[in-house]
Amino acid sequence: MASKTNPFTFLQQVRTEVSKVSWPTRRETLISTAMVFVMVAFAATFLFVADQALGFLVGYVMNAGV
Template sequence: MSFSPGKFLHDVRTEAERVTWPTRRATFVTTGAVLAMAGLASIFFFVVDQLIGLGVRQLFGLGG
């Protein structure tokens, strides 16, 4: 079996033409949603971490 770089590139181009690419607007909306969810998740986990830390300090009487 031989490898032909020219045929490979032709096949890659053919497959890339079949792809349904998202619009610029869809890309921005999706990126915004991902960033918003990451921000909300970070705030949520920060609050949970603080509450757990407070509970542990109260339970063991640490850190006045």
């Protein structure tokens, strides 16, 4: 079982580990966020078109026997 660490030591360890993290710049964050929105828009558009096309095809097949 792991030994218990007092809260002060734990917080010191957390600060040490967080200081090792390579944080992105503001510009990198904004570019990444914009790219996510663009990809979401493309995916939503593609899925919408695919859904409409499949719906049309299924409707066509279902009404073909009438």
